Amino acid sequence: MPRGRKPEGEQALSNAERQARYRARNLTQPVPVATRPRRPADRRSRPQRWRDAVNELLAIQATYTNWLAALPDGLRGSSIAEMLEAIVELDFTDLMEIELPRGYGRD
Numbered sequence: 001m002p003r004g005r006k007p008e009g010e011q012a013l014s015n016a017e018r019q020a021r022y023r024a025r026n027l028t029q030p031v032p033v034a035t036r037p038r039r040p041a042d043r044r045s046r047p048q049r050w051r052d053a054v055n056e057l058l059a060i061q062a063t064y065t066n067w068l069a070a071l072p073d074g075l076r077g078s079s080i081a082e083m084l085e086a087i088v089e090l091d092f093t094d095l096m097e098i099e100l101p102r103g104y105g106r107d
Helices: 015-027 046-069 079-089 093-097
Strands: none
Touching: 046 079, 046 093
16 A cells, blocks of 8 residues: 555655755745734722822823923913913812722622
């Protein structure tokens, strides 16, 4: 009983021909698989995420307050100064005082 595949041509390939086909087949680069990186899961609770977001807003507002204080006198009446003043005048204390529900009967 014969083993292996039947030759494609009239004769079987020699070792050198078989090796040349193998190398040519492996020289072609495989098609890259498109992968999308996943974001790490956020394990914080909703109330904790809320507090972190409000704290971030307050930190950014403090940065804009420092920017407004360091603004040169020539830019005091400009549109940049007006936008900075609008941001500085926002009152985020109400956001800090909000007590979010814990949910699922844990209130």
